[in-house]
Amino acid sequence: MRVSNLFGLTLRELPADVDIASHQLLLRAGYVRQLAAGIFSLLPLAQRSMRKIEHILRQEIDAIGGQEVSMPVVHPAEIWQKSGRWDDIDDTMARFVDRRGRDMLLAMTHEEVVGELCVSEINSYRQMPALVYQLQTKFRDEPRARGGLIRVREFVMKDSYSLDTDNAGLHEQYKAHYTAYFRIGARVSLPLLAVRSDTGMMGGKVAHEFMYEAPIGEDNLAICDSCGYSANREVAEFVKPEAPGAEAAELSKVETPDAKTIEDLCTLLKIGPEGIAKTVFLAAEGGDGPATLVLAVVRGDMDVNIVAVRNHLKAADVRAAHEEEIVACGAVPGYGSPIGIDRSKAVVLVDELVASSSNLVLGANDFGFHYLNGNHGRDFEGDQVLALAGAFEGAGCVNCGNPLRMTRGVEVGNIFKLGTRYSESMGARFTDEAGQEQPIVMGSYGIGVGRLLACVAEEHHDERGLVLPMSIAPFQVCLVSLARKEPAKEVAAEIYQELQAAGVEVLFDDRDVSAGIKMTEADLRGIPLRLVVSERSIKNGGAELKARTAADGEIIPRDEVVGTIQRRIAEELDALRQAADQSPLWTEGDDG
RNA sequence: CGGGGCGUAGCUCAGCCUGGUAGAGCGCACGGUUCGGGUCCGUGAGGCCGGAGGUUCGAAUCCUCUCGCCCCGACCA
Numbered sequence: 012m013r014v015s016n017l018f019g020l021t022l023r024e025l026p027a028d029v030d031i032a033s034h035q036l037l038l039r040a041g042y043v044r045q046l047a048a049g050i051f052s053l054l055p056l057a058q059r060s061m062r063k064i065e066h067i068l069r070q071e072i073d074a075i076g077g078q079e080v081s082m083p084v085v086h087p088a089e090i091w092q093k094s095g096r097w098d099d100i101d102d103t104m105a106r107f108v109d110r111r112g113r114d115m116l117l118a119m120t121h122e123e124v125v126g127e128l129c130v131s132e133i134n135s136y137r138q139m140p141a142l143v144y145q146l147q148t149k150f151r152d153e154p155r156a157r158g159g160l161i162r163v164r165e166f167v168m169k170d171s172y173s174l175d176t177d178n179a180g181l182h183e184q185y186k187a188h189y190t191a192y193f194r195i196g197a198r199v200s201l202p203l204l205a206v207r208s209d210t211g212m213m214g215g216k217v218a219h220e221f222m223y224e225a226p227i228g229e230d231n232l233a234i235c236d237s238c239g240y241s242a243n244r245e246v247a248e249f250v251k252p253e254a255p256g257a258e259a260a261e262l263s264k265v266e267t268p269d270a271k272t273i274e275d276l277c278t279l280l281k282i283g284p285e286g287i288a289k290t291v292f293l294a295a296e297g298g299d300g301p302a303t304l305v306l307a308v309v310r311g312d313m314d315v316n317i318v319a320v321r322n323h324l325k326a327a328d329v330r331a332a333h334e335e336e337i338v339a340c341g342a343v344p345g346y347g348s349p350i351g352i353d354r355s356k357a358v359v360l361v362d363e364l365v366a367s368s369s370n371l372v373l374g375a376n377d378f379g380f381h382y383l384n385g386n387h388g389r390d391f392e393g394d395q396v397l398a399l400a401g402a403f404e405g406a407g408c409v410n411c412g413n414p415l416r417m418t419r420g421v422e423v424g425n426i427f428k429l430g431t432r433y434s435e436s437m438g439a440r441f442t443d444e445a446g447q448e449q450p451i452v453m454g455s456y457g458i459g460v461g462r463l464l465a466c467v468a469e470e471h472h473d474e475r476g477l478v479l480p481m482s483i484a485p486f487q488v489c490l491v492s493l494a495r496k497e498p499a500k501e502v503a504a505e506i507y508q509e510l511q512a513a514g515v516e517v518l519f520d521d522r523d524v525s526a527g528i529k530m531t532e533a534d535l536r537g538i539p540l541r542l543v544v545s546e547r548s549i550k551n552g553g554a555e556l557k558a559r560t561a562a563d564g565e566i567i568p569r570d571e572v573v574g575t576i577q578r579r580i581a582e583e584l585d586a587l588r589q590a591a592d593q594s595p596l597w598t599e600g601d602d603g
Numbered sequence: 604c605g606g607g608g609c610g611u612a613g614c615u616c617a618g619c620c621u622g623g624u625a626g627a628g629c630g631c632a633c634g635g636u637u638c639g640g641g642u643c644c645g646u647g648a649g650g651c652c653g654g655a656g657g658u659u660c661g662a663a664u665c666c667u668c669u670c671g672c673c674c675c676g677a678c679c680a
Contacts, residue, residue, distance in 0.1 A: 023629060023641065024615045028608090028673040048672065100680070120680055154604075154678055162679085210680095229679085317678095330604090331677065427680095457680090475640095493639055527640040534640090545639065555639095 012055075012486070014520040014532075017041075019054035021532050031227050033468035034159025036477050040535045042485075049156025049164035056536065057464065059485035061167070064460050065146050067198050067482065068169045075187040077144045077171055082124040084148050088114035090123040094436045099327055105152045117150035122429065122455055125172040126437030129451050136176045136443050139451070142184060144171030146460065160465035161227065161421055167461060173454040176443060181428055181452045185217070186597040188426045188456045192221050193594035195458065196423070198587050200480035201467050203423060206232055207242040209318050210427060217428040221458075222420030223466040232420045233402040237413035245318035248398070249415060250407030254368040260384040267381045271345035273311045276372060276381065287311030288371040288385060290348045292337045295326035295358075304336050304357040305329070306349050308365050308393065309400045311372075316401035320360060323397060346380060348373035349391040361393030362400050421466055424458035468537075477537025478559050481583035486518040488576055489538040491529045493545035503544040506554065506572055513573050515580065534559065540579060542572065 019041035029035050037043045042057035053061060069079065088106070091097035097104075097116075105117040118124070125143065133139070150165050173184035189205065196203035201223055208220040220243060222232060233247035234240070242248070270276045273284050280286075289311045294302035305324065307315040321329040337344050340356040349359045350373055365371065366387040373385040385391065405414040431450040434440065439451045464483070471478045481487060490510065492503035503521070510517040518538060520529045533541050543555040543564070554572050556579075557564030567575045 020613090020630085021641090022614065026673090027615070030674080045672090096680080101678090103679070122680090149680095151680075155674095155676095157674080328678080425680095455680095491639095495638065525640085525642060526638065527642075530640045532641080543639075547639070 012518050014518060014529075015522050017055060017518070019044075019056060021535055029159065031159055031161065031469070032472055033161070033227075033465045036472055036535070036537075037160065037465065037468055040477055040532075040537065043160065049153060049162065051160060051163060051165075051461070053461075056485040060464055060479070060483050061460055063483045063485075064199060064463055065167075065169070067195060068146065068458060068460070071191045071195050071198075072142075072144050072169065072171055075142065075184075075191050076140070077142045079145060080128075080143045081145050082118070082121045082128075082147060084118050084150070086116050086118055086124065088116060090127055090437070091116060093438075094123050094126065094433055096123070101328070103151050103153060105150050118147070119149055119151050120168075120455075120457070121145070121147070121170055122172070122433045122453070123437065125174075125453070125455075126433045126439045129174060129434065129439035130437065133174060133439065133441050133451060136441055139174050139176050139441070140180050140184060141174040142171055143174075144169060144456075160461045161469075162229065163461065166459055169458045169460060171456045173456070175452045175454075176441065176449065177452055178430070181430070181454050185426060185428055185454055188454075189219065189597045190594050192424050192426065192456075192458070194591040195463075196221070197591040197594055199463065199467055199483050200587060200590075201423070201463065201470055204232070204234070204241055204420065206234075206420070207246055208425065209243060209245045209322070216430060219426050220420075220422045221424040221426075223423050223470065224418055224420045225466070225469055226419055227469065228419035228421040230420050230422055231401075232418050233406070233415045234418055235408035235411060235413055235415055238408060238411040240408050240410045240415075242402075244401050244417070245316060247402035247415070248409040249402045250409055250412060251364045251398075251400075252407075254364060257369045259386045259389065260370050262385060262390050263383050264375050264377075264380055265383055266379060267346075268379045270381070276311075280372060280381075280383075282372065284311035286370075286372055288348065288365050288368075288373045289313075290342075290374060291315045292332040292342065292344070292347060293317070293320060293329050294332040294336055295320070295324045296328040296330070302330075302332075302336065304332055304340055306342070306347075306352070306357050306359045307362075307399055308349060308360065308391075309362040310364050310368065313362070313364075313400035313403060315399055319397070319399055319401075323360065323395065324358070341376060343374065343376045343378055346374040346378055347376060348382070348385070349393070350374075350382060350385065351376045359391070359393045359395075360399055361387060361391075361396045363396050363398055364400065366393065366396045421462065421469075423463050423466055424456070426456045427454060429453040429455055472537070475531070476535035479537040479539065480587065481539045481580060482587050484537060484539050485516075486536075486538050487516040487580050488518070488540040488542055489533040489536070490517050490519045491533055491541060491543045492519070492521055493526050493529070493543060493547075495546060499544065499546045499549050502549060502569070506542070506544060509573050510576065513577060515573070515576055539583065540576060542567075542576065 021041045022039045044052045107115050109115050146169050149168050156164050175181045204222045205219045208218045210218045231244035233242050270279045288308050291307045293305040295305050296302045309315050317329050341352045369386050370384040373382045375382050404417045408415050434450040440448045443449050494500040494503050507519045539559050541557045548555045551566045553567050553569040555564040556567045
């Protein structure tokens with residue numbers, strides 16, 4: 012490809028409202044353009060990179076037995092009604108009515124279609140294990156898209172679906188994906204971390220997310236650097252500190268004007284946040300009825316883990332309660348607690364540490380007042396005592412007791428053991444060896460292709476632009492001609508022909524613009540190798556080859572140019588493959 | 604969905620408070636200049652000031668509504 016023909020411009024200046032490095036660079040370098048919130052066009056550079064990523068994904072999933080299929084983006088509502096998700100999922104699902112009045116939707120994921128295919132294609136245990144996958148568009152109308160390609164509404168996902176006769180078979184495919192995902196990360200030079208995760212709306216029991224650790228990440232992760240325990244904060248376990256034992260003192264009500272926050276209370280009462288029981292008002296939704304008010308009580312120095320609440324209550328959704336909902340049970344916002352509220356109108360969940368602590372400060376449900384010396388079991392009682400608090404920096408690792416580190420990550424991929432969640436609802440059954448009908452045991456495994464590219468851009472860039480790995484760069488080498496006249500111009504054109512003939516993916520900057528522009532743009536685009544041909548380079552003996560990551564280039568003799576470049580490309584690709592071969596194997600318990 | 608911000612030329616922005624003939628830089632076209640890190644000079648094209656309504660002799664500017672985009676939070680199969 013000649014730069015003079017390349018569709019898509021580089022930008023000198025950025026749209027003002029872009030603040031993530033990967034997004035800035037992908038825009039500036041002419042990879043992507045935004046059409047609407049969370050909806051992007053891929054220009055040729057990005058499309059070429061995406062094709063390469065997709066190729067790697069195909070190779071790795073094929074290697075664990077995958078067969079590629081392609082399932083529709085538009086689904087009839089019926090199959091989602093069958094699985095139950097038509098009603099469970101909120102406006103994140105884009106729905107429409109076709110001309111015949113039939114309810115339709117845009118696919119968010121494809122478990123339902125796989126289920127339908129199983130009904131029609133799988134009859135016998137002899138047909139399993141099986142693994143199908145696709146690279147297909149998903150649409151999720153997120154309430155808020157952000158971060159450029161990191162969180163979008165329309166995106167291509169590699170999604171695979173394993174089909175097995177039993178849990179042991181599922182576990183084998185789960186393990187295979189676990190390693191394949193690390194291999195994929197290695198091949199695109201993106202460090203990944205597998206963390207235990209919530210199963211959320213996907214259902215099922217066991218799940219891991221593959222995270223790229225980065226400050227721009229939207230997920231909070233708890234990592235133990237000592238033993239390797241890692242989990243999404245939503246499901247992270249940790250060892251609670253011991254509650255200081257103390258004789259229960261008498262409950263007393265004190266005036267605490269303008270002390271609506273934990274911080275205010277600490278200052279006013281001269282205590283630490285660990286002496287306070289914090290009550291968080293939540294609303295659990297699910298089904299058609301009104302939301303259930305939930306009082307979640309944790310110690311003042313900790314946060315409520317919303318996912319723990321959702322999972323405990325089996326609610327479809329848990330959100331912060333509105334003021335009217337709080338007042339309805341007799342509680343006073345800012346001075347709230349379970350003491351004295353109408354218990355018939357609320358569910359009270361208490362963290363186990365609060366339950367074992369004594370003499371805590373709680374809201375008095377009276378404007379401007381708190382109680383001192385509140386004790387669980389005497390002054391208030393939860394409908395349920397459970398692990399409600401989310402992990403925090405320095406909390407004890409549940410495995411080894413060492414302090415956990417909290418960090419942020421971008422979820423690049425995930426793997427779920429679905430079990431029979433979909434096969435049962437969709438009626439996807441097979442006949443086993445004993446002639447009995449059984450539900451198929453499923454797993455589902457996703458990787459966001461565009462998000463992967465964005466993460467690689469985030470990981471690999473410098474002040475001059477992108478620095479893409481050889482495996483997914485849109486071109487392997489950028490041939491920059493700084494030749495002003497013949498014969499140097501002809502030499503550049505010849506080298507371009509030779510590289511192309513040798514199968515090298517080369518971007519030829521043949522434009523009649525200043526050297527500075529060509530160099531700056533070559534750096535910005537992040538192409539791994541740069542070959543400069545000019546009067547000067549020819550006088551010096553050939554062409555100058557420089558890696559994007561190197562400070563200086565070297566002169567390559569004219570007749571060794573193609574061979575040298577081919578060798579460099581092969582070396583870099585080999586290094587990435589070798590890194591992939593070092594990928595971790597599953598080490599956790601056999602049942603996950 | 605709650606809070607905040609922004610919509611003016613292809614891009615980045617000024618002008619708005621205090622209403623009176625729509626601006627700059629970059630990019631683009633043309634001419635010259637320069638030639639190994641976004642050269643320099645000149646000429647030119649390019650805008651229904653997001654949309655609708657209102658106030659006014661007169662609206663980019665003031666008011667109302669609306670649409671879009673961004674950020675924080677909530678949410679996220």
